Amino acid sequence: MKKLFLCLLICLSLCLSFSVLASAESETFPYVTDAAELLTEQQAQTLEAEAARIAERYGCAVYVVTLEDYRTYNNESVERCTEELYHYFDLGCGENRDGLILLLSMAERDYDLWGYGPFAIYAFTDYGLDRLEQSFLPYFRQNDWYGGFSAYLRGAENLIAKADQGEPEAYRMPLATKAAIALAPSSLLGFLVCGIFKSQMKTAKEKDTAEDYVVSGSARLLIREDQFINRTRTVHVIDSGSGGARPGGGGTSHHSGKF
Amino acid sequence: MSTQITNIQCPACTGPLHFDGESGKLKCEYCGSLFTVQEIEELYGEKIDQAAQAGEAAVETETVSNVTEDGAWDWNTAGSDWGEEAAHLKSYNCPSCGAELICEETTVATSCPYCGNPTVVPGQFTGMLKPDYILPFKLDKEAAVSALKEYYKGKKLLPKNFRSDNHIEEVKGVYVPFWLFDATADADLQFSATTVRSYSHGNERITETDHYRVRRVGTVEFMRIPVDGSKKMPDAHMDAIEPFDYTDLKPFSAGYLPGFLADKYDMDADECERRADYRAGNTAEEIIRSTVTGYASCTTVGKNIQVHRGNVRYALMPVWMLATRWRGKSFLFTMNGQTGKLIGDLPVAKDLYWSWFARIALPVAAAIGAFLHFYF
Numbered sequence: 001m002k003k004l005f006l007c008l009l010i011c012l013s014l015c016l017s018f019s020v021l022a023s024a025e026s027e028t029f030p031y032v033t034d035a036a037e038l039l040t041e042q043q044a045q046t047l048e049a050e051a052a053r054i055a056e057r058y059g060c061a062v063y064v065v066t067l068e069d070y071r072t073y074n075n076e077s078v079e080r081c082t083e084e085l086y087h088y089f090d091l092g093c094g095e096n097r098d099g100l101i102l103l104l105s106m107a108e109r110d111y112d113l114w115g116y117g118p119f120a121i122y123a124f125t126d127y128g129l130d131r132l133e134q135s136f137l138p139y140f141r142q143n144d145w146y147g148g149f150s151a152y153l154r155g156a157e158n159l160i161a162k163a164d165q166g167e168p169e170a171y172r173m174p175l176a177t178k179a180a181i182a183l184a185p186s187s188l189l190g191f192l193v194c195g196i197f198k199s200q201m202k203t204a205k206e207k208d209t210a211e212d213y214v215v216s217g218s219a220r221l222l223i224r225e226d227q228f229i230n231r232t233r234t235v236h237v238i239d240s241g242s243g244g245a246r247p248g249g250g251g252t253s254h255h256s257g258k259f
Numbered sequence: 260m261s262t263q264i265t266n267i268q269c270p271a272c273t274g275p276l277h278f279d280g281e282s283g284k285l286k287c288e289y290c291g292s293l294f295t296v297q298e299i300e301e302l303y304g305e306k307i308d309q310a311a312q313a314g315e316a317a318v319e320t321e322t323v324s325n326v327t328e329d330g331a332w333d334w335n336t337a338g339s340d341w342g343e344e345a346a347h348l349k350s351y352n353c354p355s356c357g358a359e360l361i362c363e364e365t366t367v368a369t370s371c372p373y374c375g376n377p378t379v380v381p382g383q384f385t386g387m388l389k390p391d392y393i394l395p396f397k398l399d400k401e402a403a404v405s406a407l408k409e410y411y412k413g414k415k416l417l418p419k420n421f422r423s424d425n426h427i428e429e430v431k432g433v434y435v436p437f438w439l440f441d442a443t444a445d446a447d448l449q450f451s452a453t454t455v456r457s458y459s460h461g462n463e464r465i466t467e468t469d470h471y472r473v474r475r476v477g478t479v480e481f482m483r484i485p486v487d488g489s490k491k492m493p494d495a496h497m498d499a500i501e502p503f504d505y506t507d508l509k510p511f512s513a514g515y516l517p518g519f520l521a522d523k524y525d526m527d528a529d530e531c532e533r534r535a536d537y538r539a540g541n542t543a544e545e546i547i548r549s550t551v552t553g554y555a556s557c558t559t560v561g562k563n564i565q566v567h568r569g570n571v572r573y574a575l576m577p578v579w580m581l582a583t584r585w586r587g588k589s590f591l592f593t594m595n596g597q598t599g600k601l602i603g604d605l606p607v608a609k610d611l612y613w614s615w616f617a618r619i620a621l622p623v624a625a626a627i628g629a630f631l632h633f634y635f
Binding site for chain 1 (some may be wrong): 413414415416417447452459462463464465466467468469470471472473474475476477478479480481482483484485493494495496498499501502535537538539541542545546547550593602603604605606607612615616617619620621623624625627628631632635
């Protein structure tokens, strides 16, 4: 019942908000669904056109959905709501349904960013999604919805384009960290080898032992005792190592929070 | 009055003799004649004894004062009092050229700086123990100088101009007095040891550690641990040229001394025994400790080392001393006159140190940096 209700509600909002697009492509879910009415019609159309261009060019859909309160549709969490929405409307491009969705819930200013499909997983790395979040969140905090969605689309296209060229956005270690990591072991090795060289320069050393003067065969062991005292036992539970929870399998990790 | 110095001359030409390590005989520098130590002892034995007696007599007469007070010259302005230093110096006349030789009281063999004649000072043995053994020189001066040049090779931090500018000031073959200690060391050692076994059971990784109390009691015998008995010989240098091969030890004879310097001991066995005890104890501990095997960890929790002292012998060991000077600094190298092992501290060139550091560290840093650049 809940799903049916969600479907009806969103379809209704679609019809009201994007009657032009709906009439043109009645079978297609729009890329921009503004149920919370944060955008003007012109802004929504501009964003829709931009998202459509990206989907057509790269074969990976980028969605924007705004709701008054996600709990109306899913009481569990904003992440579950996003997944249900994506799967219920069969969102995404191509057979693999590759796509990225940004859902805003205005009641408590929640958001969720989630990608689905093999290409989306490849393109939208955790690091990439982190960067993408940082690009649009400042706008939303200022209630600049159009600015935020525009930044989202630009950032998403950038990530898709990089992945399309075979180099998805990956974590780049800061140069200072790289330098520190490179210099520490190499300096240690340098000092170690130079220490060996230096030790060759000082060969006059007093001797602490007299192994050269042991009478051959004179070393005798008179007592040899090996007494068992006790046994200690430690048990570690082995982690099954499922590889990290990805709700709704086949998708990226969720990047969600408050804006 | 008999001279206190015996100049052992060639019976054939009266030229000075010196001990030749290669042949193991006394060799005449002029006519090349070779004589065994026994032959020379038979010829000069009486002369050496007379010199020893003369030395004793000199010690008795040294206490007579000959200071005069005629007032003609103010001798107070000339020179100064030797003080305690005088007690450690002795003067002799070279029997070959008559020059006065001043040497330390511990010197038993030297050479005349004027005529070069090697001389033995048997009187110096007076009141001291006669060495039990002597290990004759096997390697000559040229071998020592050659070994020093070889020693420089492969030293990556040696200043570039050290080889060319480092001047050898003096090369001396010295018979250094050593005490040879026989000892038996008993070691009673207690350890805390563990064995570790790990295995998986279901989704659990189980580690079992067995704890043991381990005890080893053993004994090790030592023969002739050498400790130098000369204060002026650095212990580090004397230790570092070990070991000596005792199979070549000979009963002491003054016949081995010509051509080399020789000192008598100025540290008696009691002063040196602690070093022998220390070395014997450490070695016994190492040997007994090595019998504790099969454990993952082993920590010493108690030990009782007892060194039972045995015979002590007095021997003269062959050492080449090479004194060099570079940029106003003195460097001392010593070489085992029997085995040729040469040691000594060399200066470290800071520029070469940092150059090598850069040559090692920078490529490694670049490789790690490249890896990080491409993968992170």
